[in-house]
Amino acid sequence: MAEISFRDVTKIYGDGTEAVTSLSLDIADGEFVVLVGPSGCGKSTLLRMLAGLEAITSGEIIVDGSVVNQMHPRDRDVAMVFQNYALYPHMTVFANIAFPLRQARMNTAEIRRRVTEVAGTLELTEHLKRRPASLSGGQRQRVAIGRAIVRQPKVFLLDEPLSNLDAKLRVQMRGELAQLHTTLGVTTVFVTHDQTEAMTLGQRVAVLNDGELRQVGTPGELYHRPADLFVAGFIGSPSMNLLKAELRPGGDSGRLALDSGPAGVMAIPEAAAALCAGAPVETALVAGIRPESLLLRDPATASGDLPRARVRFTELVEPETYVHLVGDFSGVDPGDPDAPPRDTLVARVRSDRVFASGDEVALEIGGTGLHLFDIDSGRTLR
């Protein structure tokens, strides 16, 4: 097991592309950290630099107290599971798992013992004589994991290892990976672009965008206290609604006026009042409202001040419904290239509430899912 430190790590490719910019991150011994971000954010590059598969342009990577910048991959004592498994196609499952042990010139009896043990843990015992081509995706994935854990490395690296699996298998493997980490306790760095995977697996999650580390924290911290617009928009499914707005005095805890004409003022719920305490009044800012905190009211009975919206379509995700709304709002792009267009809102409601396309609703804020951001810097206002 090992501690890992990235100190001002930068990676610039030969063509001038800056993949990682002055990134610093500490990972504790035995911790499970997930690097998450959209495609091209530098997360895989960071992992590959840690593995020694990419040279570092500047900065230091420290594993277990030693700077490993110039160390060959085989000397770093890290094991990696690749997105496409990278199994040796001409070798049996046994030979694949045994490969790193053979390179370490371990004696045959010990190799047999370890491979058998790992195969037992990963339920591969009956497949040891088969070749990768005759295995299912999940079994191949297990072989790749087996090959990585068999030599008991200091660090375990996983580069989008679940993305080639179907949805059901992905959920199952997610659970097994978490279980495996609990059992082995090896420092693990997991790369994914799937924020659900990141939030369910990581003890801590590091969010990257454009080669920069935007925030690192527990899944709860990222969800409830995003550091900036990008993290707010990236973490959570469906994404947080981001709208131009301003705070106005009034009511018990103040009011939020959306940039949507005269009818667009919502009372800030008491539970969220603390979040708005330090924010400037009557200044343009960005309001972020989690879909579960966007309450849909009957326009006939709701206050005339409340902003109105129309239902575009609904998605039934039992036991909830995602209601996609369109209205006269000014959406804000958080800078995530994979994010959906920002001219619509999403509300998350119980599936027993029925909405049809074109229905008008009044919008209200409930709960604690309100966040305010500086309109220029995108930083959270607290």
Place this chain on the structure above:
Amino acid sequence: MFDLRSAWAKTGLSILAVAIAVTIVLPVAWIGALSLKTGREVYNQKFLPDEWVPGNYITAWREFGLGGYFVNSVFVTVVSVLLTIVVALLAAHAFTWLRFPGSDVVFTLLLLGIMIPPAALVLPLLIEARHLGFYNDLFGLSLVYVAFGLPISILIFRGFFAGIPGELVESARLDGAREWKILFRVIVPVARPAVVTVTILLFLANWNDFILALVLLRDAETYTLPVGISQFIGQYATPHELIAAASLIGSVPVFILYLVLERKFQQGVTAGALKGRADDASARGRGCRGTP
């Protein structure tokens, strides 16, 4: 539009294929028939001999010392093919997975070698061979074959390696394997069709080479088969039936090699035609950029 799947098209294509096959097989059959004729029958207009003389093969082997030429050819071909394949594999591995500064320039320069026909270099080669002491030497001739075989071999290997997922190499590196082990334990087994293809191509070229062997070998005891057979041609008489028999004896090893490796050869020739290979345990991935 002309439909290639129609019955007419199929019939037409079949006739064309048979015509091509006949064009290729006919000269071989003609040589076969010739090798069984008597010396007097060689110039008559009949395809098949009136008097069958299988003894021509024994005569060619014994009287013209074909055995010695045969051994020389086997030595030169086996040594040159093995050396070329090992060196080309190492070079292709470096060009594909260990990108070094100037690797593209070196690769392009290497490819220029394919464009120069060996016959054009005969004179400088002869002078060079005399200076470097490999004139009239079978191992020396093997080295010349290696030099001429390397560019095309590297080109084929590199093309095949480029289709192998870079993660296989990276994974082996992380698993603690050294570069030579990665090449021979991981890459070569996956690239076996390419190795077979190159083996057959080199074997054919080196086994059948006449011009370089003629120029670089002086003494009769060093002659390879093609040069040795050419010695059958006399000033006043040429035993065509024995030359035909000797030629067919000389083609037996190539024929056997092809039969043994046929399936792998076809896989190698068609490799890259399909996106995924038969064994898709690893999806096609990016090439790796090398280690620091």
